[in-house]
Amino acid sequence: MGVSKFLISRALNMVLVLFATIFITIAIVGPTMDTILKRSIEIEVKASILQSKEVMIAFKDPKDLENYIQLQVRNAIESLGLNEPWYSPRRLWTVIWKLITLDLGQSYYLRSYSGSGNVREIILEALPRTILLFTTATILNSIIGILLGVIIARKSGSIIDKFASTFAVVSNSFPLWWVGMIMIIIFAYTFKLFPARATPLIPPSDPNYPLALIHHMILPLITLILIGFGGWTYVVRNIMIGVLQEDYITVAVAKGTPERKILYGHALRSAAPPIITMIALSSSGSLGGAIITEAVFDWPGIGRLYWNAVSVLDIPVIIGLTYITTIVFLISVFIADILYSVFDPRVKVG
Amino acid sequence: MGEIYNLIGLLSSFKAFWDEYKRYKIGILGIFLLIILIIISISAVILIPIDTFKQWHNPAYWTRYPKAALPSWINYFTNTKLPEHLILKEPLVMKSESGVIQIFNHIYTIQFNYDTFPDDFIFNYLIKYKGSPPLFELSIIRPDGDRLLLIITTLPPKPFNLEAYTFNGSIYSTDRVIRSNVAHYLSERIGESISIMDIAPQFVIFSEKPFKLDSKVLKGTYTFNATFYTFDKDDQLLTSELIIGGKVFGILGTDELRRDLLIGILWGTPVALFIGLSVATLAVFVGIVYGIVSGYYGKRLDEIMMRINDIIYSLPALPFLIILAISFGRNILLVVLYLTVFGWVGIAKVARSMALQIKTLAYIEAIELIGASKWRVMLKHIMPQITPYALASIALSVPSAILAEAGLSFLGLGDPTLPTWGQILHDAQLYGAAARGLWWWIIPPGVMIAITGLTFVFIGIAMDTVLNPRMRKI
Numbered sequence: 096m097g098v099s100k101f102l103i104s105r106a107l108n109m110v111l112v113l114f115a116t117i118f119i120t121i122a123i124v125g126p127t128m129d130t131i132l133k134r135s136i137e138i139e140v141k142a143s144i145l146q147s148k149e150v151m152i153a154f155k156d157p158k159d160l161e162n163y164i165q166l167q168v169r170n171a172i173e174s175l176g177l178n179e180p181w182y183s184p185r186r187l188w189t190v191i192w193k194l195i196t197l198d199l200g201q202s203y204y205l206r207s208y209s210g211s212g213n214v215r216e217i218i219l220e221a222l223p224r225t226i227l228l229f230t231t232a233t234i235l236n237s238i239i240g241i242l243l244g245v246i247i248a249r250k251s252g253s254i255i256d257k258f259a260s261t262f263a264v265v266s267n268s269f270p271l272w273w274v275g276m277i278m279i280i281i282f283a284y285t286f287k288l289f290p291a292r293a294t295p296l297i298p299p300s301d302p303n304y305p306l307a308l309i310h311h312m313i314l315p316l317i318t319l320i321l322i323g324f325g326g327w328t329y330v331v332r333n334i335m336i337g338v339l340q341e342d343y344i345t346v347a348v349a350k351g352t353p354e355r356k357i358l359y360g361h362a363l364r365s366a367a368p369p370i371i372t373m374i375a376l377s378s379s380g381s382l383g384g385a386i387i388t389e390a391v392f393d394w395p396g397i398g399r400l401y402w403n404a405v406s407v408l409d410i411p412v413i414i415g416l417t418y419i420t421t422i423v424f425l426i427s428v429f430i431a432d433i434l435y436s437v438f439d440p441r442v443k444v445g
Numbered sequence: 446m447g448e449i450y451n452l453i454g455l456l457s458s459f460k461a462f463w464d465e466y467k468r469y470k471i472g473i474l475g476i477f478l479l480i481i482l483i484i485i486s487i488s489a490v491i492l493i494p495i496d497t498f499k500q501w502h503n504p505a506y507w508t509r510y511p512k513a514a515l516p517s518w519i520n521y522f523t524n525t526k527l528p529e530h531l532i533l534k535e536p537l538v539m540k541s542e543s544g545v546i547q548i549f550n551h552i553y554t555i556q557f558n559y560d561t562f563p564d565d566f567i568f569n570y571l572i573k574y575k576g577s578p579p580l581f582e583l584s585i586i587r588p589d590g591d592r593l594l595l596i597i598t599t600l601p602p603k604p605f606n607l608e609a610y611t612f613n614g615s616i617y618s619t620d621r622v623i624r625s626n627v628a629h630y631l632s633e634r635i636g637e638s639i640s641i642m643d644i645a646p647q648f649v650i651f652s653e654k655p656f657k658l659d660s661k662v663l664k665g666t667y668t669f670n671a672t673f674y675t676f677d678k679d680d681q682l683l684t685s686e687l688i689i690g691g692k693v694f695g696i697l698g699t700d701e702l703r704r705d706l707l708i709g710i711l712w713g714t715p716v717a718l719f720i721g722l723s724v725a726t727l728a729v730f731v732g733i734v735y736g737i738v739s740g741y742y743g744k745r746l747d748e749i750m751m752r753i754n755d756i757i758y759s760l761p762a763l764p765f766l767i768i769l770a771i772s773f774g775r776n777i778l779l780v781v782l783y784l785t786v787f788g789w790v791g792i793a794k795v796a797r798s799m800a801l802q803i804k805t806l807a808y809i810e811a812i813e814l815i816g817a818s819k820w821r822v823m824l825k826h827i828m829p830q831i832t833p834y835a836l837a838s839i840a841l842s843v844p845s846a847i848l849a850e851a852g853l854s855f856l857g858l859g860d861p862t863l864p865t866w867g868q869i870l871h872d873a874q875l876y877g878a879a880a881r882g883l884w885w886w887i888i889p890p891g892v893m894i895a896i897t898g899l900t901f902v903f904i905g906i907a908m909d910t911v912l913n914p915r916m917r918k919i
Binding site for chain 2: 111116274276387401410424
């Protein structure tokens, strides 16, 4: 069957790309990466020694204990091969294995709300909030875009069409994060309708936290929709105009099929594959693009974590975030590919 | 690209292209905006000395400017006229002699017709003397004719090892001696003694009578008179400067670090154009060459090259730009290089599919049969056909390059030696400008980014329509 072959080849491609990405990341930050791993080993070894009372009691002189820890750390480093350069095959494999098992090491400075310095925990804490804001925005944008796009495609060439196209081009030319700053001036500073900083003041453990989070989410969400729906509308319009020129639509019109049925039944179904791909790609693409937007609104997700990590140069967190972002992106591309092949039987297989 | 229309002819005769191009209003608008941007760039380079521009990140340079001052045109729209920040350097100079004594006068006359008090004032002077230290007196004449003596003092003695001493002095309105003199003036008028701790001189000097806490500003002409008595015929008062600390300044105002935003915005233009155009040109060039080679050679090489293309396409751009900037530095040329790395991928894909189509054409096969080398075919026969697409792509790639650079700068990863619009916004974010409503710090850089982007979008759309007639849809 062609489709399963197609899926396997896409999956293989995804794995290949993922490995290449990891390799490039390691090559860029290789030397720094070593320091990170050595540090995290040191913390682990120290913690395990200091926790076990029997070992602690065995040492009367703190100097001996210190020497013992150093020896253990050195052993651990050598057993992992960290004394070799980053590009030695053994080392490469270790690093890749660590990344595959999502062992992202310890952060330098940043901590999770519970005070943990484990990079994986820090990232997993922020990830759902980014998904909450940006996925909601993408879904709303795509709904508005499809509804408006279909209406405008029907009236292509009209004043509304020209206005919508101009709006799409102009709204795409402003940096999203700059529009965010302007929104803060208007709605948070001048009219005081929403808080300027999107991070709720109460801790996440508070039962009211989800409500506070949603209240703080409104302003960034409005901004994302304001700057995003124009582009969506424009793309859906273009796809629909292409579809509406197909022969079978002309036939349907000639047969006297009601316009509503032609638009939403026939045309939109044909336009579905590229639109679905767009939804899949942009919901994952927003994870990376969110960096600056979240920094502007101080939204406590992946993006702001990135900004904080860059500000204090917390390299383990930066690498962990890059890795996670790439994985999410690749998985979305993969899903988009599958969806495309499901919805569009003409897709080239093999 | 099925049919072959005379592209070479179209390109070589620029007039033909231009005749076609100028039919598109959007293209004309793009050219018009581009000309404005070029004029801004040229005037920035000519009018604003490169030294001023290099001082952007040096706080010491900007001490004479006001902090977070609004643009001065705001006064046309408000009822309360805010005082303009004045940096006066051209006084009325008078010089007289009586015996061995030379008297230098620098007189500054200002019209103070604002509704709120100035923040402070500073008087700077540069004087050269050989003999006994000169005597310095600063006084002010109010619109109602009152004369206030602010300070009378002897300048420091000339160091004995120097032939002539050039002394750079500054008097601040907050100086103790000025406060004491103003307190003295005030207590004479209102008949009770005033502690100098309670005095902010500008609120007395510029106030209506009677002096009360809620007194308004006395509008009219104020005359600052600086007098220097020198005792050697070679002594010279070189320059002086009076700064009245106001709340509005210049066309675009200043930021929290007292920088004149106009300079940053103007100098940002050539920098943005340079980054945008060089990234777009490099990326399109690399993409076209890569795509042609991949498409024309085909087979295994094509497979490998397209896999590499896929990988770069799959890298999340901004995170990698951040990692590159942190690992390898953020010189402007490096930033151009980083942006190029992520800019050529899409163009290579299109160029490849174009090359795939062109190479199946009969005349390419004929040329190959004659024995033309592969490089000759690619350079002389495929490249020219893709050039129109490339030219439009350059214009269309500029906006994303400018946006990407702005984003990187906004994260604080821009070239620290060159102010860019993104960096201005970075500082604005750092000082919480949005939440504090400092709109004049935020609006101009963003508008400039968008205008520059739109300029090239407009030009690109028009070029695309002219040069690729088969893609005419708009």
